[in-house]
Amino acid sequence: MTTKLKTTYETVIGLEIHVQLDTKTKMFCRCDNDSDNAEPNTNVCPVCMGYPGVLPVINNQAIEWGIKTALALGCEINPMQRFDRKNYFYPDLPKGYQISQFFYPVGENGVVEVDYLAQDRKTKKEFKLGITRLHLEEDAGKLVHAKGATLVDLNRCGTPLAEIVTEPDIKSPEEARAFLQELQRIVRTIGVSKADMEKGHLRVDANVSVRPKGQKEFGTKVEVKNINSFKFVEKALKYEVGRQIEVLENGGTIDQETRGWDEKNNQTIPQRGKEGDIDYRYFPEPDLPPIYVSEEQIKNIQKNMEDMPSLLRRKAEEFGLPYDRISELQDIATLEYNPLVGYVKLMGSNPGLDPVKVVNMLIKILALGRKEDAGIKITDDMWQKALEIVVSKKDSFTAKDSDIEVVAKSILELEKEVVERYKKGEEKLFGYLVGQVMAKMKGTAEPALVQQILKKLLTK
Numbered sequence: 175m176t177t178k179l180k181t182t183y184e185t186v187i188g189l190e191i192h193v194q195l196d197t198k199t200k201m202f203c204r205c206d207n208d209s210d211n212a213e214p215n216t217n218v219c220p221v222c223m224g225y226p227g228v229l230p231v232i233n234n235q236a237i238e239w240g241i242k243t244a245l246a247l248g249c250e251i252n253p254m255q256r257f258d259r260k261n262y263f264y265p266d267l268p269k270g271y272q273i274s275q276f277f278y279p280v281g282e283n284g285v286v287e288v289d290y291l292a293q294d295r296k297t298k299k300e301f302k303l304g305i306t307r308l309h310l311e312e313d314a315g316k317l318v319h320a321k322g323a324t325l326v327d328l329n330r331c332g333t334p335l336a337e338i339v340t341e342p343d344i345k346s347p348e349e350a351r352a353f354l355q356e357l358q359r360i361v362r363t364i365g366v367s368k369a370d371m372e373k374g375h376l377r378v379d380a381n382v383s384v385r386p387k388g389q390k391e392f393g394t395k396v397e398v399k400n401i402n403s404f405k406f407v408e409k410a411l412k413y414e415v416g417r418q419i420e421v422l423e424n425g426g427t428i429d430q431e432t433r434g435w436d437e438k439n440n441q442t443i444p445q446r447g448k449e450g451d452i453d454y455r456y457f458p459e460p461d462l463p464p465i466y467v468s469e470e471q472i473k474n475i476q477k478n479m480e481d482m483p484s485l486l487r488r489k490a491e492e493f494g495l496p497y498d499r500i501s502e503l504q505d506i507a508t509l510e511y512n513p514l515v516g517y518v519k520l521m522g523s524n525p526g527l528d529p530v531k532v533v534n535m536l537i538k539i540l541a542l543g544r545k546e547d548a549g550i551k552i553t554d555d556m557w558q559k560a561l562e563i564v565v566s567k568k569d570s571f572t573a574k575d576s577d578i579e580v581v582a583k584s585i586l587e588l589e590k591e592v593v594e595r596y597k598k599g600e601e602k603l604f605g606y607l608v609g610q611v612m613a614k615m616k617g618t619a620e621p622a623l624v625q626q627i628l629k630k631l632l633t634k
């Protein structure tokens with residue numbers, strides 16, 4: 175907004191996030207939990223389709239992962255957890271109720287300390303976010319609107335979800351995005367979800383309100399739905415905050431409503447008006463026993479817990495790596511590998527390495543073989559080799575041009591098929607070839623030189 179505001183406002187945001195747990199089977203039946211490539215309504219059984227008289231059975235993996243996720247978010251774990259029925263009708267929910275946890279969720283009262291790189295790409299910012307609760311529930315099916323009709327696909331029915339509700343502690347769209355990215359890193363680190371937003375593994379609803387600075391009472395909150403990427407989270411929330419301030423500045427009032435993000439027109443649009451408090455008539459699920467969690471069970475899960483992303487960042491900082499470089503390393507993580515894990519390990523076991531030079535080398539080596547660049551999957555093994563190269567050679571490239579040329583020629587001979595594809599226009603494969611030469615040279619070759627020599631050989 176360019177005009178000067180009459181009042182200074184502050185933003186209040188709370189999030190409700192659904193994380194799809196990547197268990198082998200669904201929450202209460204033996205159906206495969208992965209329906210990505212299945213025909214509609216083929217990955218179903220009487221339990222998840224809600225036939226009368228069937229008996230759900232609890233998936234223990236989901237219970238354990240629920241506890242693990244809650245612990246990773248700093249929650250207190252309830253020693254007794256119980257499933258409840260949430261009653262409502264919708265065409266994608268054939269049972270007429272969803273099995274959820276209302277009275278006794280997995281965990282409550284968590285805190286996550288989030289640090290992130292500000293938009294200037296230099297400054298480190300920090301904030302604390304309270305986690306109200308984490309509970310488990312089953313997903314519903316999907317409605318598909320096509321050719322003037324609405325179809326229903328029940329494959330997703332019964333998929334385990336962890337619902338995470340945060341306190342309204344978030345003060346800007348930037349913070350909301352930072353937390354969601356951290357949450358994605360956390361659930362990937364502990365291996366409970368792929369947490370791909372575009373694929374709906376991580377779904378976000380945001381409650382947004384603004385209030386004059388200093389006012390104690392919250393402003394009227396608007397729920398923003400349908401945000402399916404990190405980029406849109408920030409965009410949608412920025413738009414909504416701006417819209418609310420504009421309404422208030424013009425003397426209007428905010429309607430309590432649900433709005434959806436319209437990514438084509440870059441705005442939030444009204445979806446539903448205030449419905450009042452819907453009474454879901456929760457009651458304990460009579461077909462499922464309560465779950466008792468012992469101290470010992472919790473300790474066991476805690477003991478085997480991976481290092482959290484925030485701990486890895488702190489350790490990297492202690493080794494002397496500037497925060498923007500930590501962030502850079504973290505940003506190239508994929509589902510398969512997290513460079514920060516290896517970096518911290520490497521620095522810990524090789525005192526005397528230059529923290530920045532090591533990252534420079536790793537980024538060079540990794541960037542050459544990255545999945546997105548070459549269409550080739552980086553494996554743990556390749557990553558391990560990259561680390562070994564760094565350790566063995568520190569920062570010295572000793573290979574001569576002629577040595578590199580000999581190796582490059584042999585690789586091109588060996589990778590004829592890739593060379594063919596490259597010449598047909600798959601330019602991204604160049605990185606793969608560079609990576610192969612680098613690996614063969616065991617890190618003695620300067621990457622820029624390898625590129626130069628390969629280019630020369632390939633254009634012959």
Ligand SMILES: [Zn+2]
Nearest residue numbers: 203205219222
């Ligand atoms: Zn089933």
